[in-house]
Amino acid sequence: MLSRKKMIKILASLPLVGGLAGSALTSQNDYNKGPNSTKYQNLFSELGIQPLINARGTMTYLSGSLMLPEVVQAINSTSHEFANMYEVQDAVGKRIAELLNCEAAMVTSGAAGAITIGTAAAITGKDQKKIDQLPNLPGPRPEVIIQKEHRYVFDQAARMTGIKLVEVKGPKEMEEAINENTVMALFFNAASSWYGIDEYSISREEFIAIGRKYDIPTFNDAAADVTPVENLFKYQEMGFDMVTFSGGKMLRGPQSAGILLGRKDLIEAAKLNFNPHESPIGRPMKVNKEEMFGMLVALEDFLERDHEKEWQEWIGRTKYIADKVETVPTVKGKTEVNEGPANYFPGLKVSWDQSRVKITPEETVKELREGYPRIETSGNDEGLNISVVTLKPEQVDIVGQRIKEVLEQAV
Numbered sequence: 001m002l003s004r005k006k007m008i009k010i011l012a013s014l015p016l017v018g019g020l021a022g023s024a025l026t027s028q029n030d031y032n033k034g035p036n037s038t039k040y041q042n043l044f045s046e047l048g049i050q051p052l053i054n055a056r057g058t059m060t061y062l063s064g065s066l067m068l069p070e071v072v073q074a075i076n077s078t079s080h081e082f083a084n085m086y087e088v089q090d091a092v093g094k095r096i097a098e099l100l101n102c103e104a105a106m107v108t109s110g111a112a113g114a115i116t117i118g119t120a121a122a123i124t125g126k127d128q129k130k131i132d133q134l135p136n137l138p139g140p141r142p143e144v145i146i147q148k149e150h151r152y153v154f155d156q157a158a159r160m161t162g163i164k165l166v167e168v169k170g171p172k173e174m175e176e177a178i179n180e181n182t183v184m185a186l187f188f189n190a191a192s193s194w195y196g197i198d199e200y201s202i203s204r205e206e207f208i209a210i211g212r213k214y215d216i217p218t219f220n221d222a223a224a225d226v227t228p229v230e231n232l233f234k235y236q237e238m239g240f241d242m243v244t245f246s247g248g249k250m251l252r253g254p255q256s257a258g259i260l261l262g263r264k265d266l267i268e269a270a271k272l273n274f275n276p277h278e279s280p281i282g283r284p285m286k287v288n289k290e291e292m293f294g295m296l297v298a299l300e301d302f303l304e305r306d307h308e309k310e311w312q313e314w315i316g317r318t319k320y321i322a323d324k325v326e327t328v329p330t331v332k333g334k335t336e337v338n339e340g341p342a343n344y345f346p347g348l349k350v351s352w353d354q355s356r357v358k359i360t361p362e363e364t365v366k367e368l369r370e371g372y373p374r375i376e377t378s379g380n381d382e383g384l385n386i387s388v389v390t391l392k393p394e395q396v397d398i399v400g401q402r403i404k405e406v407l408e409q410a411v
Contacts, residue, residue: 050374052374052375057389058389062376064249066392067252068301073297074290074293083289092106096261100236107287108258109287111154114258116282117274119144119157119161119219120269120273122184122266123183125269135162145185147188148200150187161281165186183216184216185210187219204238218239222244232302241266244258246258253291253295257294311345314388320400322350324400325400325403336349347385349382359406359410360379361380361381364403365378
């Protein structure tokens, strides 16, 4: 008998990766159509929105990533019935916790939403009065410790709970900063690779140890840090009390979803600060039942995926584009892998002698963005950066051909 998972894959019948398509560009009309096109799938053209080819990466402003066909199938198959949302959140969270070998888990409104309700959980526990009062608790403001070099735009998601961020440098300062108002310590996982290790750095292990010594929950924001698949298990096994991952990046779940996992008492408190409860701070961060089911199926697929095969497919894409653009004089393509914990996957760096190919990388980015089809990339003085992991198989050749055309015109 076929499992539910296999049946969804058969019904979806759309591969994750595949062979490279021919070089012919699609027409504007065809480009706006999807599989099993209906009048509703022409909304892009109806509203005057031109879709784009994403060769920049899993950026939120570029829609993150494309949901897997299995995820879309899960969303569609669960959209025709009503359900008790408390039961859905509990059941989906239980299955996710089983898959990730952790105490508890839940689906959130992205990793940013997880930061907010995770911080709220550390402040309130299951105290309903405190839940109702956030973000304006009486008395001294709750404090959350963060390394000075870990300050980042998304710590706003923690600050909106009314906490005060206390910046520290080094293990000694972290210990000295802990007092009766300290409710949590926040660790930005990607920042650990941005700066060199020195006397002012606090490693993950030290961070966890200090939190445990003073009974302070530690939270690791690892939003963009899948792949590799091991990261889904690594940080909670190290001892972080809460960990979050984005659902709409390499997991290829709903862009508006994320996962919060960790200690059961904290996850249960986070649920009390979240939808479908009517008054808490997380109520505006609503996640519907379809997104919860979709997030679960995305995680199941990710854990079952042949990651080595997928990696080789990505490497093949970088080499294919490099071979095409290197037909232009002085142009070189180099496969590069981001070594940090965030966005760990291969991409392509394209560079050239600008005295012979008279266009800058920044100008090339503009040409690609304003041409047809629209292609989003990024660039700096060192060259043009191409992300291949967000490309559809048939778009690989299109990206290579367009870059080649733009550079040829500048010779």
